[in-house]
Structures are given as structure tokens and as C-alpha cells.
Amino acid sequence: MRARGYSPFECSSANDALLDRVVADSGPGTVAVFDLDGCVFDTRPRQVRIFRELAAQRGWRQLCAVREEHFLDWSLARTMLNAGIEADWVRENEPTVRGWWNRCFFSSEYVMFDHAMPGAAELCRRVWATGAHLVYLTGRDVSMAPGTESSLRSFGFPYNAVRSTLLVKPSVDLDDTEFKAGALDSIASLGRTTVYLDNEPANVNLYAQRYPDAFVVFVETDHSPREDEPAPSIPWLRSFWRTG
Ligand SMILES: [Mg+2]
Structure with missing residues (x-):
């Protein structure tokens, strides 16, 4: 289970x-x-922050839909789908989101969120x-x-x-x-x-x-x-x- x-x-x-x-x-x-x-x-607050910052940098408004309750496991694609983001967009942009997430999540600065x-x-x-x-x-x-x-x-x-x-x-x-x-x-x-x-x-x-x-x-x-x-x-x- x-x-x-x-x-x-x-x-x-x-x-x-x-x-x-x-x-x-x-x-x-x-x-x-x-x-x-x-x-x-x-x-999850660290991760929501990471999504919001990427949304602001890229103008990717759809990432602002990601909230804490959408994180059920370690899949960022599934998290974005849980937030109602369109599947084709997720498929195309997941590598960029993952790259940004990796740079931020494993940092001393972001753990404080x-x-x-x-x-x-x-x-x-x-x-x-x-x-x-x-x-x-x-x-x-x-x-x-x-x-x-x-x-x-x-x-x-x-x-x-x-x-x-x-x-x-x-x-x-x-x-x-x-x-x-x-x-x-x-x-x-x-x-x-x-x-x-x-x-x-x-x-x-x-x-x-x-x-x-x-x-x-x-x-x-x-x-x-x-x-x-x-x-x-x-x-x-x-x-x-x-x-x-
Ligand atoms: Mg643990």
C-alpha cells in the first residue's frame, strides 16, 4: 500500500x-x-514557492494553479495534472519545470520555505x-x-x-x-x-x-x-x- x-x-x-x-x-x-x-x-510550501517563481519568470500563469493539496507523490507531471493543467502543456514543459525544481528544491535558501x-x-x-x-x-x-x-x-x-x-x-x-x-x-x-x-x-x-x-x-x-x-x-x- x-x-x-x-x-x-x-x-x-x-x-x-x-x-x-x-x-x-x-x-x-x-x-x-x-x-x-x-x-x-x-x-509542499517550498514546492509551491518554486512553482510560483517559475510562473513569474516565464509568464506561465497555469503554474499558479498548483497548490499544496496537489502534491500526492514525487511526480511533478502528476502534480501539475492534479492542478488541472492541460496534459499536452505538461508533457512539453515538464523537463523545464523539473530542471528549475531541482535547482531550487535542493538548496539551503529554499528549505526555509x-x-x-x-x-x-x-x-x-x-x-x-x-x-x-x-x-x-x-x-x-x-x-x-x-x-x-x-x-x-x-x-x-x-x-x-x-x-x-x-x-x-x-x-x-x-x-x-x-x-x-x-x-x-x-x-x-x-x-x-x-x-x-x-x-x-x-x-x-x-x-x-x-x-x-x-x-x-x-x-x-x-x-x-x-x-x-x-x-x-x-x-x-x-x-x-x-x-x-
Ligand atoms: Mg523524508
Whole structure:
């Protein structure tokens, strides 16, 4: 089963129970690992901004129709079709849109347009308050670190405090899952990993295999087109927003 796309304010008592378990499984000597894009950060505002800027530069008014709810997966063509843009236009111009999107999306400047997922910073503060070490483990590369650090601080995530670490890819070409596999040892040096949250099926499967006793959670937003699916034992979190 594939993720259904972002729904940041969808809440339920079952979802609350997953959030409570994240906190309950954290404590002194433990490590809680949080992915960033599509996990504790909503990347759709960044992407809408990218579309709007291209619309202004090229005079492509149709791109102004793209809104947050049109991003259901990583296909820009499908996103434009979801926004009602004519199929022939999408086919002809998708390479230009993709080129512009690639230049902007993977930049320190544009990550600052992301919004924190509602409730995510509060959850991280609760986890940090237990005495756990927080690791933000991201597929963003080192060139994107300054904007990422600024975002973490401005949305109130524990950062620049003791027991908080940001791990970014050393190079943009490195595969995200390979990077996250390679980070296992440095994370292990910080303590015992008991919590892992990510929106990429291959990544949650990797950590669930390595840490069978940890609480590994699949965050249901969007993800890559890879065929992997979360292992059946892994719970799905719909949002970080609580019922009350
Ligand atoms: Mg992610």
C-alpha cells in the first residue's frame, strides 16, 4: 500500500497513542531519530514557492494553479495534472519545470520555505525532555545545512542544545538510504536507538531490521517511487497533530 499524501491536521486516538509511545520509549541513554523532509517538515510550501517563481519568470500563469493539496507523490507531471493543467502543456514543459525544481528544491535558501508539521516540534521537545538524544537524520546534503539549522530553530525544535544532532549527507550524489545505513554506527555511539520516524519505506525497513526492539514508525505523507513498502509490523503515523 502506498502513502496517501500529506494530511497534517488529521488526528485520532490511535494516532495519539503512537505519539505517546514515541515519548514513552525515550529516556536517558536513548536516541530518537527523526527524518526531516516529509516527516517533521512539510515540503509542499517550498514546492509551491518554486512553482510560483517559475510562473513569474516565464509568464506561465497555469503554474499558479498548483497548490499544496496537489502534491500526492514525487511526480511533478502528476502534480501539475492534479492542478488541472492541460496534459499536452505538461508533457512539453515538464523537463523545464523539473530542471528549475531541482535547482531550487535542493538548496539551503529554499528549505526555509518549509513548514514544520503541526505538532512535530512539540513532540520533539517532549522526547528531548525525557533525557533522550535527538538525531535529525536527513537526505539533505551538507550545502543545505545552514537553512536546515535555521528552520529547526525557528520552528522550535530542540537544536543547538546538548543531546541534539543534525546528520546531513556529505554529498548530494549519495543515495539517501545508503547514507542512512552508513549513519547507523555514528548514531549508535550516541546511545541506544529506541525511536525512529521516517516517511520512506526503505528507511523504516532498514532501521526496523537493525533495531528490532525499537519503535519504528512510518510517517504517511509522500515518498519516493521505489517499490518498497513498510514491513507489516511497522505502524503508520498520519500526522503529529493530537485530538486535544
Ligand atoms: Mg523524508
